[in-house]
Amino acid sequence: MSPRTSNDHQNEVKEKESALEEVASNHEGIVIDDATQKRIVRKIDWYLMPVLCFTYAIQYYDKAVISQAAIFGLRDDLDLQSGLRYSWVGLVFYFGHMVGMYPCSILAQRFRPKRVCSILTIVWGIIVLLTPTCKSFAGILANRFFLGLVESGVSPIFMLVVGLWYTQKEQSFRSAIWYSCSGGSMLISP
Missing domain, CATH: 1.20.5 (Single alpha-helices involved in coiled-coils or other helix-helix interfaces)
Known part of the structure; x- marks a missing residue:
């Protein structure tokens, strides 16, 4: 300089x-008068809530899709029939989730939440797209672990975003809306 x-x-x-x-x-x-305040909150809702709801619904659906994949031959294709292999495929996701929760939360506080969440979502999408390349038990275990790792930051970041954009009275309702999309995704997914 x-x-x-x-x-x-x-x-x-x-x-x-x-x-x-x-x-x-x-x-x-x-x-700011009450009418203007309501108009501002409604505008924030229309921009922010669809993104939070859609992202959370898709990521929750990813957790449950493994059971639907098992119906269509995942157990036979990856030799998950013997022992507890299929159970481990579901469980290892949560090990990745536990490992990634703290680092992802720290990243979201240190850097802009929109950047961290965008990067995590893009990485998550790449890992989901790599799922069909898994040809063995070890491959699907690694894939599900890393899915849990990158998904672990989504809920804390969403809570942080809601806390940044809404007042304390508005936060619980908005959090309930995006969180309810987890079950909502299961209603339309089949």
Whole structure:
């Protein structure tokens, strides 16, 4: 960086800080009437809730699709008939979920939640697309573990997003809406 650019940047930072101090010193703040508040919340709902609901429904459906795949020959194709192999395929997802919960939550707090959630969802989609390439018991175990790992951040990030966009009174209802899509996906999936 040239010295001139550095000085410009410092001046810009000082201007922003003084503007923030001026806003913070104003005791009145911004007053919004109830009708405007409801309109704003409705607009946020129309933009945010469909994304949360659809993403959560699809990811929940992914957890349950393994049982439908078993009906169509997954057990025979990957030799999951013997012992507890099929049970382990379902269980290993939750091991990945436990391993990934804390790191994904930290990432969502350290970086922008929309970036972290977008990246996790894209990685999740790639792992789902790689599922048909699994030709053995070890392959499907690894696939399901990594699915659990990347899916573990979705619920905490969604809670964080709801907390960022809604007031405390509005949060429980909005969280209930996207969370209820987990069972809703099972109604239309077959």
